[in-house]
Amino acid sequence: MFKRLFEPISIGSITLKNRIIMPAISTNLAPLGTISQRMIDYHVARAKGGAGLIIFQSGLPIILASDSTLNADISVEELKSLAEPVKAAGAKIGIQFVHTGAQGIADFAGKELVAPSPIPCRISNKIPRALTIKEIARLSRQFTNSAQRAKNAGFDLVEIHGAHGYLISEFLSGYSNKRKDSYGGTYENMARFPCEIISQIKSKLGQDFTVGIRINGDDFAPGGITIEDAKSVVPYLIEAGADYISVSAGAYGALKTTIPPMMEKRGVYTALAEKIKKIAKVPVVTAGRINNPELAEEILEKGLADIIAMGRALIADPELPNKTKQKDLQNIRKCIACNQGCIDRINKTILPGKDDGKDSYVTCLVNPRAGRETELLLKPAKVKKKVLIAGGGPAGMEAARIAAQRGHTVTLLEKSDKLGGQLNLAAKIPFKKEIQEEIDYLSYQLKRKKVDTVLGKKADIKTINKLSPDVIIIATGSIPIVPDTGNNTIKTATAWDVLGDKADTNNNILIVGGGSVGLETAYYLVCREKKVTIVEQLKNFAMDMGPISRFYLRERLNAMGVTLMKLTKFIKTSDQGAIVEKNGKKNFIPGINTIVWAVGTTSDKTLADELKGKYEFFTIGDADKPENALSAIEQAHRIALAI
Template identity: 45%
Template sequence: MTSFPNVFKPGRIGRLELKNRLILPAMGSQLSAKDGSVTDELIDYHRTIAAGGVGMVTVEIAKVHPTTGGGVGVTLYDDSYIPGFRRLTEAIHKAGAAACVQLWHAGRQTNSALTGMPIVSASEIACPVCQEKPKALSVEEIHELTQAFAETARRAKEAGFDCIELHGAHGYLLSQFMSPYSNHRTDEYGGTFEKRARFPLEVIEAVRKKVGPDYPIIYRISGVENVPGGLTIEDTKRIAPMLVSKGVDAIHVSIGVYESLQYTVPPMDLDRGFNVWAAAAVKEAVQVPVIAVDRINTPELAEEIIAGGKADFIAMGRPLLTDPQLPNKAMQGRVSEIRHCIACNQGCVDRLTIEGKHVSCILNPACGRGLETEFQFEPIQGQKKAVVVG
């Protein structure tokens, strides 16, 4: 019998049953091709994590329209990309996990040098980090992007993904409309709480119409944005039931925007599970499953959160880079063998954003290098002498 009965109890998101409560969230890897298409390296990366026993693997941000993203994430705004993603979902399924993909538009949190065209947002307000003034979307362009999300969801379903996640967190386009921090419109898509929520709600409606009534939709949201004038937890608790009313089957509660990135990708000086309170608050407001995330890096903490009724599922990102076998080891009683993420952000954040290289991990030299399926640590025989330099 496992020491973590709640973690390894099957759970449902809509009609999709997952074998346990652990989910790999969407994270950038820089392992796709330059055009965002699927590569063998991207497949191997996700297959390795799936084989480690996680319930579901979420593939990184998938661009829904040419106006977003540039050279990050994967691309799914054209049918020509479907065959590559079908190879990816088949590999994830064969390794024993369900497959999800996150649909994304960056809005103002990018720059035209990456996209090759003007960046867009709810209003002509530059992101303080990216520092480029965006074009405010017209109503016609909003409708175009609404359908772009829906068509990308259709492609995801055709490619074999078991569900999709709409990225409405971290200050990206959906949240740019929802937040008074970034939406200063005075038309039907801004001004009041309900009008700011209109675009995300219309996206959900369009996606639901396109994929049908039974296909699971997850919505990722920042419980708080942690910027002056941004969304608060009370706002999010008010928004969450509205999302569910339009067809969302689960809510994934993250935190922050680019200006508060220290919370979105928390370093080691933030407490483990520091954002669980936000997931628990949202869980009080809705009747669908809630996913908790942020520095939940041990099975013990995951068990405590679920057993305490604070969340239904746990998203583990960086911990599964450090040790893809974490779920299997926990289930098999091999907890002492788990390599734990220390939240240093060197291989998984700095390496991508500063060095422009693919994902790695300082505690797992196999991460992102195509060695995961064969690389194993072997116990030493007898005593060894070691010197640490640096």
């Protein structure tokens, strides 16, 4: 079992102890051009967890612009402060260099965007200036100088970021490279820039210094790189000295994203790596929703790739490699590809490194310690207490897990016959089934940590008095808001009733509320062959979702024929339909025969009100403030560390 995963592999002159690597992940754990202690701790945790190689995304040499005054200029000493502890923890350390090209954010800093040709970025529509040959040569030197600095700091390898639609990728793509000189026109010319960087680094730092490159197997964007293009440039990259090819996908404005959400299947981009592996004589890395060791092993076993990049899987559980080796598989906390704690937060920043300390750095919905490795230290409780947790949703379970781990005696009461709370509803949506993995993980942890879990038992004052706990954590969740339809002949239900299969709905449904719950419930209903219209008062739908998941969901709902009406207010129902209002004008939607409410929830404060002045208690999750699982689990984790 997992024989292939733990087989060493050589890339260039170095040998990785296993095939699991942490690919480059921008973290925003330090302002651009600096390294912070928590950035070090985050990387060291993944090295300690057993990954064979950690690739640090540095922002070097030139993330912002062609203007060198904006270079992210991390000193050798700072680089060392990260490389040394990662290596001491048993992993090899690599560093990725990127220039963001036309997809850059240089114009935010008042600098011009540069690219191979003046072709606008598909998202911003900003037109970059074409680089001159002299500037291309200068950039190659900057990559090489940065590589020198990394080598001096003890890095084992450098990776050139030639993927995801950034500058080097733009050279490799016929969409963005329209040059008529020696850098455009043929595959050899298009590959010239990365080839020059690789061969320059090799000749300056030594042929035995390991240099890899990450490329797209497919941009999945109109006119962008296809697998045939990728196959055509790979031989030139290898000829120039690339010691491995890391195959990724997606660019700005693509139909499939680099960081695939849970709507995509696991291992979604491995077929691209397989095609590159067939023609590459160096190791090939694959990434993209490989979130469990079984799939990773299968990919290696079938010879589809040589190395498995597990990005979010290692954010979610840095100990995944060690746990796999120890065959402690149930104990692995799986990435559910929600993107909420990681890329959605990173995407909120305008400038990389603009760290407001609150929500711009990488963390994880299922692992609040990610990015907070030192801050959220798990220490045994000084005074061991009898802790009662009221509610077995994600917040309650996380609080129970941590409190028990710290040595408290924990009882969890859940009024329903099932653990998981709202996660159970989310897991009903076909593309969110993997949420069940988080319910399973937390349920297993309660057993493992010997939490006395009682199902079908409501935490009321009588029960609490009997148990006489020292401290109570209230995680009783929230209650859906049910407005008045103005007509009681039409069927109504809440989105929760629908997802819980407790609603009796007719076939023509109006969902009131176009947040994520409304849109996901629409998806669920359309899968059951219902006709669905959604009204939303705001000008955008699902703004509580990250842009990647929102994009995928909107595409699906459009394809399924769901009618989405924005800036539209529900007024009332009549026997024949629903009356809504847009721009002060009333409209009638005929045929509506069921209303589904997705207008939010209110905290269930019943228990908190009852306990006031009688017990020490904390209220967490939706019971405190209805938000989402990301904030609920984090809050639960923090409270359980504090009691």
